[in-house]
Amino acid sequence: MNFLLNKEQQAIFEKAKSYSLECLAPVAVELESDPELLKAKMKEIAEQGFYGLGIPKDMGGQGYNYLQMALVYEGLAHGSGIMSFLLQLQNNINMEIATFYDDTDPEILSVVPDLANGTKTTAFALTESASGCDPSATNAYAELQGDFYHIQGKKDWITNAQDADYFNVMVKDGKDSKNMIMLFVPKETAGLKYLENRERLIGNGIIVGSLEFDNCMVPKKNLLSADGFKEALKAIDVARVFTPAIAIGVAQHAVDSVSQYLGTRESFGKPILTNQGVQWQIAEMTTKIEAARCLLYKTAAVMDSGEPVAFTAAMNKLFATDVAMEVTVQCAQLFGAEGFMKNSPISQAIAVAKMLQIVDGTTEIQKIVVGRAIARQYLPRTK
Numbered sequence: 001m002n003f004l005l006n007k008e009q010q011a012i013f014e015k016a017k018s019y020s021l022e023c024l025a026p027v028a029v030e031l032e033s034d035p036e037l038l039k040a041k042m043k044e045i046a047e048q049g050f051y052g053l054g055i056p057k058d059m060g061g062q063g064y065n066y067l068q069m070a071l072v073y074e075g076l077a078h079g080s081g082i083m084s085f086l087l088q089l090q091n092n093i094n095m096e097i098a099t100f101y102d103d104t105d106p107e108i109l110s111v112v113p114d115l116a117n118g119t120k121t122t123a124f125a126l127t128e129s130a131s132g133c134d135p136s137a138t139n140a141y142a143e144l145q146g147d148f149y150h151i152q153g154k155k156d157w158i159t160n161a162q163d164a165d166y167f168n169v170m171v172k173d174g175k176d177s178k179n180m181i182m183l184f185v186p187k188e189t190a191g192l193k194y195l196e197n198r199e200r201l202i203g204n205g206i207i208v209g210s211l212e213f214d215n216c217m218v219p220k221k222n223l224l225s226a227d228g229f230k231e232a233l234k235a236i237d238v239a240r241v242f243t244p245a246i247a248i249g250v251a252q253h254a255v256d257s258v259s260q261y262l263g264t265r266e267s268f269g270k271p272i273l274t275n276q277g278v279q280w281q282i283a284e285m286t287t288k289i290e291a292a293r294c295l296l297y298k299t300a301a302v303m304d305s306g307e308p309v310a311f312t313a314a315m316n317k318l319f320a321t322d323v324a325m326e327v328t329v330q331c332a333q334l335f336g337a338e339g340f341m342k343n344s345p346i347s348q349a350i351a352v353a354k355m356l357q358i359v360d361g362t363t364e365i366q367k368i369v370v371g372r373a374i375a376r377q378y379l380p381r382t383k
Contacts, residue, residue, distance in 0.1 A: 077249025
């Protein structure tokens with residue numbers, strides 16, 4: 001594969017980066033506590049053409065491949081890792097509704113154009129407090145009675161829980177069943193209740209909370225997939241292409257910012273950046289970021305090829321998010337007292353990096369996925 005971006009790909013990245021630095025970075029602190037400003041900025045992002053990236057053009061989307069999408073999220077993360085994260089989450093769910101499932105009801109597909117232009121929003125109701133990174137431990141379930149599924153249970157840590165118009169919900173196919181199904185649930189469905197917002201280290205302009213399903217009834221035609229577990233894993237693999245792209249953008253911007261700062265900040269009569277020890281730190285961080293970027297491009301290429309991607313995607317997320325965590329902390333040290341200020345760009349970058357190590361499967365889960373895949377190649381097969 002060619003690791004050099006062509007002019008079109010470079011333009012996609014530069015457009016996202018320029019917009020983010022000009023329009024998102026200056027209001028990063030306000031976005032932390034102002035949900036209405038965040039909504040206004042998401043509308044602006046849609047107007048810039050960053051919504052509907054993976055949705056085919058004939059369905060109202062941009063028709064981007066995975067590499068092109070990753071470039072958008074990396075570019076946006078330079079100015080706001082949180083906004084890039086929220087956008088990729090929205091786009092992922094929208095793309096899944098539009099393209100992932102077989103025999104999707106036409107009424108559901110009719111909302112895709114509104115999803116593609118950002119008029120309507122979505123959320124993925126997968127996580128539960130007792131299951132965490134293990135979706136197979138889901139307790140929420142749905143019973144099919146006549147022409148309706150009756151959903152019971154609770155979902156936690158749902159991003160965009162209060163504001164989403166539609167939810168992709170994974171539940172057990174019956175209270176005692178081990179099979180999972182995926183259902184499409186509109187916000188106004190009776191029996192669906194939004195609970196509390198949960199304050200976090202970063203991204204508090206985004207409403208993240210719990211959903212309660214109390215005999216929540218949806219038509220049988222709202223079944224997206226009879227194999228919800230497979231679809232959930234596929235969705236997680238998609239996220240493990242894009243969260244690393246955000247991590248790389250956050251890390252690269254941290255290095256760019258601290259290099260600019262140290263190039264003008266003088267100590268002992270000369271710019272700090274002239275010190276060899278500092279240059280070595282910058283060199284090491286830059287090398288790790290570039291290595292992460294190469295793994296990102298490979299993962300996107302595997303995803304675009306249609307080949308199995310779980311192993312590569314897990315390495316991608318493991319490495320890129322760890323690099324982002326290491327780099328942002330090291331950059332804070334190089335900023336000195338400026339790096340310790342509350343709501344400073346580097347302090348926000350550290351919080352975003354930590355978030356990215358946790359969402360879509362923790363660092364430890366990625367190690368399990370990679371380790372088990374390698375072990376399967378070399379351990380004796382049991383009869």
